[in-house]
Amino acid sequence: MNILKLLKQRALVILKGLLKNYVPRSIIFSIDTIIVFFAAQSTFFLISTISKPEPQYYNLSLNFWAIFGIQIIIFLLLKSYAGIIRYTGFRDAIKQLQTTILAVICIMVINQICFQTLGKKIIIEAGAIVYGFIAFSTLFFFRVLVKRLYQLIHSDSTSSRVLILGTSITDVAVAESIIADTQKKFNVVGFINESGELKRTRILTLPIVTIDQLQHKNIRGATCIIISSQKLRELSTNQPEFLDKLLELNFKIFKLPELQDWDGENISAEIKKVNLEDLLQRTPIKLQKEKLNAIYKDKTILVTGAAGSIGSDIVKQLIRFKPKKILMLDQAETPLHLMSLFMDEKFPEIHYEKLIANVRNKKRLELIFEQHQPDVVFHGAAYKHVPMMEANPIEALDVNFVGTKNLVDLALKNRVDRFVFVSTDKAVNPTNIMGASKRSAEIYVQSVARLETTETRFITTRFGNVLGSNGSVIPHFKKQIEEFGPITVTHPDITRYFMTIDEACQLVLEAGGMGYGGEIYVFDMGKPVKIVDLAKQMIRLSGFIPDEDIKIVYTGLRPGEKLYEELLADKENTKATHHQKILIAKSSFAFDKSKLILLENLVNQIANNDEFKSIEVLKKLVPEFIPLTEEQRQKNAV
Known part of the structure; x- marks a missing residue:
């Protein structure tokens, strides 16, 4: 009994091994040969039960070997044994049917030749048809059986x-x-x-x-x-x-x-x-590839914030245009290292430089511009977290305003062809330091773009929240769901515009290619989405029921946070471009001498680290900047 059990286990192991890997064609051919041998024997047996008093259980006559040989030749001609058995399907059935039909036709043709020349047949015509039926049935059944055994062995009970x-x-x-x-x-x-x-x-x-x-x-x-x-x-x-x-x-x-x-x-x-990005996806973007190829191909392109979610995707989008060199600049060491590993693995043919630098350090930036002479700059480096910047206004202004000014000045000095500034919808009628700092940067970019001596095309792009970007609400909600809640939403009526990273970066590249200088491009963000609706969708996508399995808790608006975002200021209007998802914001901002003095004054106050005076100058430069009062915050929190 133990020996039989051991043999049974060994046979099962061999069977699993055969089903796990691709079985050699020679083995399949041998099995098919055995199958048609018994199919032919069965046919002669059935014929003998009709024509003879005693059935003939096996037949090794010349007639039998003729039929068997014909079938083997057809196997070799059509290679019906060459398929992968565990993937047997309709095509395999057709292949086996073709093989057996051709064999039957050959048998019947040879039958007639033998009858006309020798006066006798290999097998009666009905026998040839019976053989074909048996051969096809057994050949195909064998394949279906093996496939089913494979599925049973490898099946998952939790399917x-x-x-x-x-x-x-x-x-x-x-x-x-x-x-x-x-x-x-x-x-x-x-x-x-x-x-x-x-x-x-x-x-x-x-x-x-x-x-x-x-x-x-x-x-x-x-x-x-x-x-x-x-x-x-x-x-x-x-x-x-x-x-x-x-x-x-x-x-x-x-x-x-x-x-x-x-x-x-x-x-x-x-x-x-x-995932949530799939549910919020929109019509795919059609880029003007030929035009963009002419702008970005064989160019040295500097991307600041290249290790961030927006910057890294801009780098990936640029790859298709085969630039001469991509300069990936960021102050974050580890994320930039990870980005360089990605480039080495996925795009080893692309020439790139990984540059650790802070946009506030103008001397470091000067060296980079002198060494690499970029043709195009995509400026995405910025501080973006609203509550964090409310608590650290000088840092927000130093990076978002002064950092942008440093790059703009160097782009001008080094005659960069295009400078694309990545701004935000929070720069429109800002109620927080982050938005106001980005708006002040927009103003500086436009002030330089309007100079008659400017050769660089300065272009500003403005869009809303990006799904899945670092620090966005989506990863935060995912983490809370993994911890089984609660999900925290600041207000039941808070809304935001959303687009995917891929869509946002493609539009940045498109806008960068169409600008003549000084424009603020506004992206079609679709309809604003309630944050609480996003939370509910994410809960359902995770297989839970909102407010039953995972609770949603309202915590009140954070410092500087709006209930809704805007893409255009009150006194701005837009005009269409050739791209249906990109509009030009026609600003009414007046660049008189007083505003230029304010820009210089803001730089000085930031350099002095004077928070109070910096904000006072900022309010004059960006008059629509009206911080929320404590009373307004408390009202919104209700």
Whole structure:
């Protein structure tokens, strides 16, 4: 008994080894040969039961070897043994059918030749058809059996039961691919018709349901929904309420990659969980690649704040235009080191320099400009956290204003072709030091751009919050959800504009290419989003129920924080550009001599580290800067 048990275990190990790895073609050919040997024997046995009194259980006559030899030759010609058995599907069935049909035709043709010349046949015509049926059935059954054994051995008992959103040809193909997938991470149990009208009730023997039916009953224990990337974009843009309904029903939503990104074999590995950025995505941006290529190709490009979320993505976006050299400048050592490792691994052909420097240190910047002579500057280095800057106003002004001034002056001195300043919507009618410091930097950039002697094109870009950027609300909420709450929101009515990092940086590059100098480009941020709605969506995407599993707590507005952000000042208007998502803010700011004196005075007060006088000058330079009073903060907190 022990020996039998040991042999059984050993056989199972060998079987697992065969199913785990690709089985050599020679072994598959040998097994197919054995299968058709027994198929031919079975055929002669069935014929003998009809034509002879006693059945012939085996036959090794010349007729048998002729049929067997014909089939072997067909195997070698069509290479039907060359497929990977664990991926057996419809195409494999067609291949086996072609093999057996061709063999049957050859047998029948040779049959007629033998009958006409020798007066006798290899096998009766009906026998040839019976042989073809048996051979095809057993060859294909063998493949299906091996595939099923592989799935059972490698199956995961925790596989998710999923519904496919949609009933189009593409959606059905996705379902078939998941069903045929060997990893079985997902078990397809049905389809959802998003239109709400059912013309048929089943596909692939699986039920089709509407969202209303999902609200009233559990469909075969489904906990997840899979949706294609294209359909996710369409619903996010045109029917966001449909996605909200699915999330409210507590389904986990997964997305498929674009069709061209599939690896062709393991579809389960390509299916990713939908994140908040997917739900807020908008129409893809179309860049003027030829124009931008002419501007950025073979140029030395300096990116400040290159280790930050915006700066690092600007670097990545620039790579496609094959610049001569990218100068990655940042004061943060570790993030810049990580960025350089990324560049070495992903883009070893790109020439870049990693420069540790602080934008406040003008002498260090002078050396960099002299050594590398940049053609284009993208200035993204800044302090951006509103409450932190409220507590440290001199630091905010020193980095955001003086740092920008240093770079602008050096760009002017070194005749840089283009200077793109990355600003923020908080610079519009600012109520906090961070926003006011960025607005003062905008003013300085414009003051230099208007000079007749200026050869550099100074361009300002202004946009709102970026999803997933360092220090944004999204990573903060993720951390709170991981800790099972509560999620803290400052006010139930607080709203913000959001766009993805990828979208923001592409628009920065596009604006940098279209500017003539002095413009402030405003990006189409879409509709403002309530922060509390973001929190609820993130909770649902994590598989929890808002205010039941994870609580939402309101903490009151922080110092300098607005209920809503603006992209244009009250006295500003906009004009369109050739790009539908980029507008030009036409500022009414008057650059008289008094304003230029204020700019110089602000620099002096910051250098003196005089916080009070610096803010007083800032208020005169940016008259729309009206800090919130303590009474207003308390009112907003209610």
